[in-house]
Amino acid sequence: MRRGSRHSLPTTRFIRSAPPSGFLLRYFFSSLGRNLVAGLRTSFFLPVSRLAFRVDLAQLVALFVISALLDLLRDWLRTDSDRVFSLLGAGTELYGAGVLLFIAAILALAYRQRGMMLRIPLIVLAALPSLQIALEIPTLLRDMTGAPLVSATAYYVVLTWIVVVFIRCMALAMAPSTTVRVWRALAGGLLLAAPIWFGTELAPNDPWFAKPSAQTEENGGLNAGSEPVLATQSFLLDQLLGKLEDERPGVTDLYFVGFAPYSAQDVFRKDVEAAQHVMDERWGTAGRSIVLVNNPKTLLSAPFATVTNLREALNEIGGAIDVDNDVVMLYLASHGSRDHKLVATQPPLSLVELTPAGLRQMLDDAGIGWRIVVVSSCFSGGYIEPLKDERTLVITASQSDRISFGCGDRSDATFFGEAFFQRGLATSDSFEAAFDIARKRVDEREKSEGYTPASNPQIWVGSAMNEKLKTLRSRGQQGTTARLKSRKTWKGDLKGGTHAALLRPRCSIVDRTCAGRAGARSGA
Numbered sequence: 001m002r003r004g005s006r007h008s009l010p011t012t013r014f015i016r017s018a019p020p021s022g023f024l025l026r027y028f029f030s031s032l033g034r035n036l037v038a039g040l041r042t043s044f045f046l047p048v049s050r051l052a053f054r055v056d057l058a059q060l061v062a063l064f065v066i067s068a069l070l071d072l073l074r075d076w077l078r079t080d081s082d083r084v085f086s087l088l089g090a091g092t093e094l095y096g097a098g099v100l101l102f103i104a105a106i107l108a109l110a111y112r113q114r115g116m117m118l119r120i121p122l123i124v125l126a127a128l129p130s131l132q133i134a135l136e137i138p139t140l141l142r143d144m145t146g147a148p149l150v151s152a153t154a155y156y157v158v159l160t161w162i163v164v165v166f167i168r169c170m171a172l173a174m175a176p177s178t179t180v181r182v183w184r185a186l187a188g189g190l191l192l193a194a195p196i197w198f199g200t201e202l203a204p205n206d207p208w209f210a211k212p213s214a215q216t217e218e219n220g221g222l223n224a225g226s227e228p229v230l231a232t233q234s235f236l237l238d239q240l241l242g243k244l245e246d247e248r249p250g251v252t253d254l255y256f257v258g259f260a261p262y263s264a265q266d267v268f269r270k271d272v273e274a275a276q277h278v279m280d281e282r283w284g285t286a287g288r289s290i291v292l293v294n295n296p297k298t299l300l301s302a303p304f305a306t307v308t309n310l311r312e313a314l315n316e317i318g319g320a321i322d323v324d325n326d327v328v329m330l331y332l333a334s335h336g337s338r339d340h341k342l343v344a345t346q347p348p349l350s351l352v353e354l355t356p357a358g359l360r361q362m363l364d365d366a367g368i369g370w371r372i373v374v375v376s377s378c379f380s381g382g383y384i385e386p387l388k389d390e391r392t393l394v395i396t397a398s399q400s401d402r403i404s405f406g407c408g409d410r411s412d413a414t415f416f417g418e419a420f421f422q423r424g425l426a427t428s429d430s431f432e433a434a435f436d437i438a439r440k441r442v443d444e445r446e447k448s449e450g451y452t453p454a455s456n457p458q459i460w461v462g463s464a465m466n467e468k469l470k471t472l473r474s475r476g477q478q479g480t481t482a483r484l485k486s487r488k489t490w491k492g493d494l495k496g497g498t499h500a501a502l503l504r505p506r507c508s509i510v511d512r513t514c515a516g517r518a519g520a521r522s523g524a
Helices: 023-043 057-078 088-111 116-134 137-145 148-173 181-193 195-201 214-218 227-242 266-282 307-320 356-366 380-387 415-425 431-449 463-468 470-478 516-523
Strands: 254-260 289-293 327-333 370-376 392-396 458-461
Touching: 023 057, 023 116, 023 148, 057 088, 057 116, 088 116, 088 181, 088 195, 116 148, 116 181, 137 148, 148 181, 181 195, 227 289, 227 307, 254 266, 254 307, 266 289, 266 327, 266 415, 289 307, 307 327, 307 356, 327 356, 327 415, 356 380, 370 380, 370 415, 370 463, 380 392, 380 458, 392 431, 415 431, 431 458, 458 463, 463 470
Parallel strands: 254 289, 254 327, 327 370, 370 392
Antiparallel strands: 392 458
16 A cells, blocks of 8 residues: 655545524525515516525525515505404415415426426415506506506406516516426416416405404304304294295295305395385285395395395295296396306305206206296306296396396495385386386496496396286286485495406406405416
8 A cells, every 4th residue: 555645735625604684584585685686577478587596494484474465455455454464364365375285286297397396386486566556556447547447457468467477477587498498387377377267266365454244243142154144044944934924825925035156245235125125015925035145234134145045935835825826936146157157155164156057957956947047147148048938028137148236335225126126116117118227227327337347237038927927917017115314326336346257256366255365476
């Protein structure tokens, strides 16, 4: 073995020393700043590379916290001074983050790039703050201009912007050498954006702050799941059904059932109650009418508007009427979805949504032959085809691919409900004439207040029902015209209604009743 030379250099040993005090903290905030700047450049389509992002778990958590704090601030600004903080907002944030991580994992496995599992959510969250702020633009324009068309246009612009930004985030997260990169980025970006529309199908989209619940103020803190409420509801429907008067031999009796399954807004409760008032006073349904309502104010006074209760009510009425002679009228008022379901809420209960096919089956099972069905909701024209037969009259607030208007928080009735019941049936002597009045009234109102596209109310009358309706006309003439309190004007009221299906229920980013924040978190 060779010995080392006496002149050989001694072996140098490197000792790793601890970083200077505060170095890690400075590095963390420096990286966070770089990520936020890179995310801002990403969202505004400025030049940026994947190397501009500092990708690690600590940065991912920090960006998530920033996004959650922005949502908390947005919720705080949207509510008044009497707002109530809710930890349910944290659940929405965690759900959105979970969906985002899940989609990132799927894309990383599909594209065989393990690094994307962390890069995708980090880049998306870095770009998210500017998008979250942009989500408020349609609301600000609505409040400043009072023009629904301007607000709706801004909504579509922001939505398109979000989707394109997700596609760019996906392109930045992929390895530069990937073949067919454009198509993969497009597919991945669209998958990231999908929860904007479908996120709330799996979990609710609860805000950090909300208005004090009316049930807390008026019902001593009770909610729909409280034992006293459930105990009352167990016999309330039977009690009210037991009070319905029987059919009269030789007389065509008209029965009325109101159904308002959306609890978050008073407008639907007011709408069906006003309709019941008109029908009782003008069309002789007093003693033969019942209203099913989901609302914090009626927990102890009105049966819940559930599919189960509606089925029971129809079965009871079907067993009491003269099926060959009597007519049963249903009025359904709620938000509607593009697949023609009526939105049903009554927290904390999880409710089944009514469908046209389900309603048809219930009417058939109850043995009700002569039917009048009036539906005030977005896309309600979808009820006509499943329900129509020769002994049925179907009236809807809109055609099957249009939204309807007037379901804002400040409204006392929907546009169509007010026009058909309080303007039409309260003054005319036939359902057809009342519909003509309502259609004209709604059209004039939509034009004067700038609501587009027009809802275009629909009517379908079966051949046999056309003759049957003539026997009900005299009742309209004999009844006492209802004196209804004057209604407020809904001018500029986009806040809940109307572009209800666009800006609030079922497809909302702006008002977050629907896809809102959970979608924005997982794909925005």
